[in-house]
Amino acid sequence: DGGITQSPKYLFRKEGQNVTLSCEQNLNHDAMYWYRQDPGQGLRLIYYSQIVNDFQKGDIAEGYSVSREKKESFPLTVTSAQKNPTAFYLCASSIEWNTEAFFGQGTRLTVV
């Protein structure tokens, strides 16, 4: 089946540790995105990539890093510099930049 796969579904980390969230898609989409969701805040854009080997900061990129070495993969690293990392993280992709976006099932990160 085609789709977007995020793993793991739940992730726990100690404060001060970096952690990488996986996002893989087999839809042959060029564009990929990472959003952060907090209760009552809606979705906020962290990073996006319009094409392989290129990515741009979104609205809340501080404390995060990404890479886009392959079309299918867009991993997100939450670094120790992110002050409030506990959140629900959503990856999405679209055929072209900002056409209809399709989302993965999300990763809930809890930092203790």
Next chain:
Amino acid sequence: GQQLNQSPQSMFIQEGEDVSMNCTSSSIFNTWLWYKQDPGEGPVLLIALYKAGELTSNGRLTAQFGITRKDSFLNISASIPSDVGIYFCAGQRLPGYALNFGKGTSLLVTP
């Protein structure tokens, strides 16, 4: 990016009732999308709108692209318990701009 104003924030209705929610912006938008999110899951695209005045249906769901290009509406007819979830609007101002999301409308349906 600009956040859209989505209302109401939450709704608590009885099964069988119709539901209306809307999304507004101070800027003109080129595209409006409506998503539904079940608890602990990613949003699922319900309806996409690309033209001012456009009215599009998907089963019991109907969405409209406002004629001013600054708003959009989603209606759900004859609600059922599985309609429970959070509904998000998303808009794109111009090609090349990022999607902007509303904060969501939480819908609860009682049998």
